[in-house]
Amino acid sequence: MNETRARHLFRPCTWVYVVLLSLTFITWLVGVNHFSGRFFAFLVFGFALLKGQLIGDYFMGLKQVAGPWRWVVFTWLLLVGILISSAFWQTV
Amino acid sequence: MSETKKPRWPPGDLVIWIFIMAELLVFGVFFATYAFTRAHHVAQFDTYQLTLNRNAALINTLALITSSYFVVRAVAAIRADNSQACFRWLLAALAMGLLFLVVKGAEYHHHFSMGVNLGTNTFYMFYLSLTFFHFLHVVLGMIILLAVALKAHRGGYSAAEHTGVETGASYWHMVDLVWMILFPLVYVMR
Amino acid sequence: MKYQSQQVAKLYFIAAIGLFVGQILFGLIIGAQYIWGDFLFPQLPFNQARAVHTNLLIVWLIFGFMGAAYYLVPEEAETDLVMPWLARLMFWIFLAAGAATILGYIFLPYADLAKLTHNELWPTMGREFLEQPTITKLGIVVVALAFLANIGLTILKGRKTVINLVLMMGLTGLAVFFLFSFFNPTNLVWDKYYWWWVVHLWVEGVWELILGSILAFILIKTTGVDREVIEKWLYVIIAMTLITGIVGTGHHYYWIGTPEFWQWWGSIFSAMEPIPFFMMTVFAFNMVNKRRRNHPNKAAVLWALGTAVMAFLGAGVWGFLHTLAPVNYYTHGTQITAAHGHMAFYGAYVMINLAMISYAMPLLRGREAANSNRSQVWEMWGFWLMTISIVFITLFLTAAGILQVYLQRFSDNPMPFMEAQSKIVLFYDLRELTGLVFLIGLVVYIASFFVGAKEAEAKTDGEEVVTA
Amino acid sequence: MAQAFTKAMARNIFYGGTAFFFLLFLALTFQTHSVVPQRDNxxxxxxxxxxxxxxxxxxxxxxxxxxxxxxxxxxxxxxxxxxxxxxxxxxxxxxxxxxxxxxxxxxxxxxxxxxxxxxxxxxxxxxxxxxxxxxxxxxxxxxxx
CATH class of the missing domain: 1.10.760.10 (Cytochrome c-like domain)
Structure with a gap:
C-alpha cells in the first residue's frame, strides 16, 4: 500500500506545486492591480477553492482515500465557498 | 494499477483529523463571519484592504505552498525509508515556515507602528484576528514539524512505521489550506 | 470496593446529598420570593437566600467531586489512599466551615457577616458566587491543598491511569483558578474580567475534566469496554472542551467594558462549545452499546447516560441559544441566563455526581455490585422526576426570559424592570410548582437509599453477554 | 481497525491544544489590557x-x-x-x-x-x-x- 502510494505521489505532487504557484501569481496580479468587481473577485476565489482541493487531494493525500474521509476538505471548501460567495455576490 | 483496496482512513493518526476538522470549522466560521460582516461595511473594508501589503502576502503564500510541498517530499522520503532525506525536507519546510513568520512579523510591525490594533475598526479587527490566529497555527505547526524532524533525524521513523510524519504533515497542510482561502479573501477580493 | 480507604468517600457523598437538599429548599424559597415579593421579608432577603442556594450548590458539588476522587483514585491507582485520616479531618473542617458560612448567610444580615469576618482587611465578598467571607475562602484553599496532596501522593504512589491524571488536572485547575477569587480590584472592568477566570474557567473548563474522568470511570466499570478505547475518547473530548472553552470565555466579555473584538472571538469559539458535549453523548451511548457485560446497577448507567444527554442540552444547546453576541445583546442578564444555568448545572455537574454516588454507594455499603431491584426502581423514579422537572423549569424560565427581553428591551416602549416582571409571574408560578415536583423527586431519590435495603441484590441474566 | 487512532496522539493534542489555546487567550487578554484603559472610566x-x-x-x-x-x-x-x-x-x-x-x-x-x-x-x-x-x-x- 505504501509503495503504491509513494509511486503515485512523487510526480503528481511536483506538478500540483507548479499549478499552485501559478494560480497564486494570478491572484497576486489581480491584487496588486486592485482589480475589483464580481469577475475578478470570483476568479481569485475560484482559484482559492481549486488550490484548496489540490492541497487536499495531493498534499494531504485524500485522493487515495476511500469513503467519507475522502471528502473532508471538499465538503469544507464547498460550505465555505457557498457562504463566502453568497456574502460577496452582491457586494463586489 | 492496484485499484484493489484504497485505505478508508486519511494518512496520519485519525485523532489529528478530528482536530483538523475542528480547526477547519473554526476557520470556516471565521471566514464566513468576515464575509458577511464585510457585506455590511463594504466601503470600510475596501478602503482599509488597500493598506495591506499584497507583496508580503504573495511571498507568504509562496512560502507556505513551498513548505507544504517540501513536507510532501519528506513524507515520500520516509516512505522510501530515507530518514535523513525526510529530515532535510522537513528542515527546508521549517525554513519556509520561518520565512512566513518573518514576513508576517514585518507586516504586523508596520501596522502596529501605525497605531493599528484590534479596536481600530472592524476591518482591522478581522484582519488582525484572522491572520494572528493563523499565525499562531503556523507557529504550532512548526513546533510539530520540528518535533517530527528531530525524531526523523534520530531514526525514529521507517517505511513501515511513520504515522508521526504523516500526522504532522497533515496538520501542516491544513495550515496551508486555510491560508489559500485567507489570502484572496482578506487581501485581494474587493 | 477494593481498598479500605475508599470508605472515606461515603462521608463526602452523604454530606453532598444533605447539602443538595438544602440547596433545593432554598431554591424553593427564592422561587417563592419571585412570586410573593415579601415572602420572609425582611428576615431573609432574596440576596441572602440566593447566596445560600448557589453556594450550597457549589459546596455540595465539590463535596461530591472530592468523594468521587477519594473513591476513584485508590481504585485506579490500585493502592490505598496515603492519608485517609487527613481526608476525614478535612471533611469535618470543610463541613464546619461551609455550615458556619451558610448559617451566617441565613441568620446574619450580609453586612454584619462582612463586618464579623473583617472583610475590610482583604475585601473579596459580595461578588456573585464568591459571597463567602475571605476567611472561608482561605479555608477552602487549605482544604483544597490538603485534598490535592492526599490524592496527588496516592496517584504518585500507585498506577498512573489516564483517568487519574485527568481528574488530578481538573481538581488542580479548580484550586488554581479559585485563587482569582482573591483578586478584587476597584476597577470594575478588571474585577469582572478576572472574576470569570474563576467562574467560567471552572464550569466550562477544568470542571469538565473532572466530569469527563468520572464519566469515563463509570463507563469502564459498568460497560466493561476496553480501558484503552475509553481513555482515548476521554482525551479527545477534553481536548475539544478546552480548545473551545478557553477562548469561549470571551462570550462573557461582550458588555462589561471590554473591547469589541471579544464579540467576534467569543461568539465564534463559544459557538463550538456544544461540540465536545455532543461528542460526549455519542461516546457514552456508543460505549453502552458496545458493552461487554450487563451491569446489575442499571440506575448508575441511567445516570451516566442522563449526564451526557442533559449536559449536551443544558450546556450545549441552551448555551448556544444565547451565546452569539447579537443575541446576547438582548438576553444578557435575563431569565434566559437563569434557564441555561439551571439545566447546565443540573445536566453536567449534579448528574455526574449522582451518577458516581449511584455507582459507588452500593459498594461502599457492602453490596457486591448493585442495590436491590426495588431500590433501583425508586432511584430511577427519582432520576426521571428530577430530570423532567429541570427540563420544565428550564422551559418556563426560557419563556419568562423571552417575554422579559421583549417587554423590557425589544418592544417600542420598553417597560421598566419591575413592570415587566409583573407580566411574567405566571411562569414563575409554574417554575415554583415544577420545583416542588423536583423536591418530590429528590425525596424519592433519597428514599431509594432506604427502601429495599435488606432485599437481595439485583442480578443480571448473565455476566458475559451482548456481542453484536 | 487498521487505522491507528492512538491514545498517545490524543494525549498530545489535548496537551498541545490546551496550551495553544490558553496562550491565545493570554494574548487576547494582553490586548484587552492595552485597550481597556480607554473605556473603563x-x-x-x-x-x-x-x-x-x-x-x-x-x-x-x-x-x-x-x-x-x-x-x-x-x-x-x-x-x-x-x-x-x-x-x-x-x-x-x-x-x-x-x-x-x-x-x-x-x-x-x-x-x-x-x-x-x-x-x-x-x-x-x-x-x-x-x-x-x-x-x-x-x-x-x-x-x-
Whole structure:
C-alpha cells in the first residue's frame, strides 16, 4: 500500500506545486492591480477553492482515500465557498 | 494499477483529523463571519484592504505552498525509508515556515507602528484576528514539524512505521489550506 | 470496593446529598420570593437566600467531586489512599466551615457577616458566587491543598491511569483558578474580567475534566469496554472542551467594558462549545452499546447516560441559544441566563455526581455490585422526576426570559424592570410548582437509599453477554 | 481497525491544544489590557468610589441586582441607574435611604440597609462611575436595563 502510494505521489505532487504557484501569481496580479468587481473577485476565489482541493487531494493525500474521509476538505471548501460567495455576490 | 483496496482512513493518526476538522470549522466560521460582516461595511473594508501589503502576502503564500510541498517530499522520503532525506525536507519546510513568520512579523510591525490594533475598526479587527490566529497555527505547526524532524533525524521513523510524519504533515497542510482561502479573501477580493 | 480507604468517600457523598437538599429548599424559597415579593421579608432577603442556594450548590458539588476522587483514585491507582485520616479531618473542617458560612448567610444580615469576618482587611465578598467571607475562602484553599496532596501522593504512589491524571488536572485547575477569587480590584472592568477566570474557567473548563474522568470511570466499570478505547475518547473530548472553552470565555466579555473584538472571538469559539458535549453523548451511548457485560446497577448507567444527554442540552444547546453576541445583546442578564444555568448545572455537574454516588454507594455499603431491584426502581423514579422537572423549569424560565427581553428591551416602549416582571409571574408560578415536583423527586431519590435495603441484590441474566 | 487512532496522539493534542489555546487567550487578554484603559472610566475612580464599591459588595447588592448584566435577576440593572435616575446621585441616595423597613406587602422591596450618609454618597458615586464605563454598543439596549 505504501509503495503504491509513494509511486503515485512523487510526480503528481511536483506538478500540483507548479499549478499552485501559478494560480497564486494570478491572484497576486489581480491584487496588486486592485482589480475589483464580481469577475475578478470570483476568479481569485475560484482559484482559492481549486488550490484548496489540490492541497487536499495531493498534499494531504485524500485522493487515495476511500469513503467519507475522502471528502473532508471538499465538503469544507464547498460550505465555505457557498457562504463566502453568497456574502460577496452582491457586494463586489 | 492496484485499484484493489484504497485505505478508508486519511494518512496520519485519525485523532489529528478530528482536530483538523475542528480547526477547519473554526476557520470556516471565521471566514464566513468576515464575509458577511464585510457585506455590511463594504466601503470600510475596501478602503482599509488597500493598506495591506499584497507583496508580503504573495511571498507568504509562496512560502507556505513551498513548505507544504517540501513536507510532501519528506513524507515520500520516509516512505522510501530515507530518514535523513525526510529530515532535510522537513528542515527546508521549517525554513519556509520561518520565512512566513518573518514576513508576517514585518507586516504586523508596520501596522502596529501605525497605531493599528484590534479596536481600530472592524476591518482591522478581522484582519488582525484572522491572520494572528493563523499565525499562531503556523507557529504550532512548526513546533510539530520540528518535533517530527528531530525524531526523523534520530531514526525514529521507517517505511513501515511513520504515522508521526504523516500526522504532522497533515496538520501542516491544513495550515496551508486555510491560508489559500485567507489570502484572496482578506487581501485581494474587493 | 477494593481498598479500605475508599470508605472515606461515603462521608463526602452523604454530606453532598444533605447539602443538595438544602440547596433545593432554598431554591424553593427564592422561587417563592419571585412570586410573593415579601415572602420572609425582611428576615431573609432574596440576596441572602440566593447566596445560600448557589453556594450550597457549589459546596455540595465539590463535596461530591472530592468523594468521587477519594473513591476513584485508590481504585485506579490500585493502592490505598496515603492519608485517609487527613481526608476525614478535612471533611469535618470543610463541613464546619461551609455550615458556619451558610448559617451566617441565613441568620446574619450580609453586612454584619462582612463586618464579623473583617472583610475590610482583604475585601473579596459580595461578588456573585464568591459571597463567602475571605476567611472561608482561605479555608477552602487549605482544604483544597490538603485534598490535592492526599490524592496527588496516592496517584504518585500507585498506577498512573489516564483517568487519574485527568481528574488530578481538573481538581488542580479548580484550586488554581479559585485563587482569582482573591483578586478584587476597584476597577470594575478588571474585577469582572478576572472574576470569570474563576467562574467560567471552572464550569466550562477544568470542571469538565473532572466530569469527563468520572464519566469515563463509570463507563469502564459498568460497560466493561476496553480501558484503552475509553481513555482515548476521554482525551479527545477534553481536548475539544478546552480548545473551545478557553477562548469561549470571551462570550462573557461582550458588555462589561471590554473591547469589541471579544464579540467576534467569543461568539465564534463559544459557538463550538456544544461540540465536545455532543461528542460526549455519542461516546457514552456508543460505549453502552458496545458493552461487554450487563451491569446489575442499571440506575448508575441511567445516570451516566442522563449526564451526557442533559449536559449536551443544558450546556450545549441552551448555551448556544444565547451565546452569539447579537443575541446576547438582548438576553444578557435575563431569565434566559437563569434557564441555561439551571439545566447546565443540573445536566453536567449534579448528574455526574449522582451518577458516581449511584455507582459507588452500593459498594461502599457492602453490596457486591448493585442495590436491590426495588431500590433501583425508586432511584430511577427519582432520576426521571428530577430530570423532567429541570427540563420544565428550564422551559418556563426560557419563556419568562423571552417575554422579559421583549417587554423590557425589544418592544417600542420598553417597560421598566419591575413592570415587566409583573407580566411574567405566571411562569414563575409554574417554575415554583415544577420545583416542588423536583423536591418530590429528590425525596424519592433519597428514599431509594432506604427502601429495599435488606432485599437481595439485583442480578443480571448473565455476566458475559451482548456481542453484536 | 487498521487505522491507528492512538491514545498517545490524543494525549498530545489535548496537551498541545490546551496550551495553544490558553496562550491565545493570554494574548487576547494582553490586548484587552492595552485597550481597556480607554473605556473603563478609571479616571473617575476615587477613594470615595472605592469605598462605594466596598459598600456595594458588603451589602451583597449583586445578590438581587445585575451590574452590567451580571448578578441576580431579581431587581433592576444598575449599570445605567445613574442615567436612569436623571444623572443624579442624590436621587440614588434618596431611593436607597427611603426603603421601607418592613417591605411592601406582596411585592419585592429592597431592604432598608441603614447606610450612613457617607456610605450613601459612596455607593452613589460608585454607581455614577460604573455608568461612565463605555460598554460595547452602549449596552444595555434600553434605559430600562
Amino acid at each position: 478609571h479616571q473617575a475612580i476615587s477613594d470615595l468610589v472605592a469605598k462605594g464599591k466596598q459598600v456595594w459588595e458588603e451589602h451583597d447588592c449583586i445578590g438581587c441586582h445585575t451590574l452590567l448584566g451580571e448578578g441576580a435577576y431579581f431587581a433592576p440593572e444598575l449599570g445605567n441607574v445613574y442615567k436612569r435616575f436623571g444623572n443624579s446621585t442624590d436621587a440614588i441616595k434618596a431611593f436607597i435611604a427611603s426603603r421601607p423597613e418592613n417591605g411592601v406587602p406582596g411585592r419585592r422591596s429592597m431592604p432598608q440597609f441603614h447606610l450612613s450618609d457617607e456610605e450613601l454618597t459612596a455607593v452613589a458615586e460608585f454607581l455614577k462611575y460604573v455608568s461612565g464605563i463605555k460598554t460595547s454598543r452602549n449596552w444595555p439596549p434600553t434605559p430600562q436595563g
